[in-house]
Amino acid sequence: MSQPRTLAGKPGLSRRFGRWNGYLFLLPALLFLAIFVLFPILYNVVLSLQDVDVYNLNGEHHFIGFDNYEKVFKSSVFYTAFRNSAVFTVLSIVFQFAIGFALALYFNQKFPGYSTMRSLMLLAWMLPVVIIASVFQWMMNGDYGVLNFLLQSLGIIDEPRSWLSDSRTSLLSTVVANIWTGIPFNMIILLSGLQALPEHLYEAARLDGASRFAQFRLITVPLMKPTILILLMLGIIYTFKVFDMVYIMTAGGPVNSSTVLPIYSYELSFTKLEFSQGAAVSMIMFIILVFIAIAYLRVMNKEEVQ
Structure with a gap:
């Protein structure tokens, strides 16, 4: 009776297949990264080193080196946008993290209705940014916004403000x-980290007479440090490149007072039709985020060594 033929009968073929089968499973993910991540980055690098604008979009493109970067750095709008991006990112991260951490500590306790309240807190994170920005735009309207009505009712302001x-x-x-928008995300990540902390450490601290603040400072914060670093890293990357929220609410105005780097890149590319200069601004943002990622990895490596 004949036996079915398998790769076991061909040791050379079996070894070759065993050597490459892992790469075959990775191939779809590698293709996805190459097409949708690596290619756009490389294309943007090339575009930022050329002279592409509305006049030669379909014509011949010349390599001009770092001239686009020089023009960008000579523009006062770039420094305004960079300062606005820094302020927008720092203020957002500080308050999102602080309020999110406070809510995570609150919801880490058991009380009636805590699961329902925690689910309701996530609604802000689940809503599309377009809806959130439109609602805040209506609330802060100078003519009929509810914010002016509330502040006037409390006596904080005397007249409506735009x-x-x-x-x-x-x-x-x-x-x-x-x-x-970002508070619920911070809360849920920090809450997951808090729920993973070992309870016996707190029991031992309570037996030693440690106060709740001492437990927070000596147990919670050190053990939560990896989670906090990851959360801050993700928050900085996401917030630094926020476009839709700012564009819907102010479009960068008035007089570039709320123009951030993504808005500036968009205006150069699709309003002034200076595509290469817009690509140069995008590359500057990319380089800044790469340095932030490198700093994060160095901090994490030091934490692992300790």
């Missing part, structure tokens, strides 16, 4: 909306 069309408050208004 929060989004005032250069002094336009950027801070977008920060408030972005903070509200």
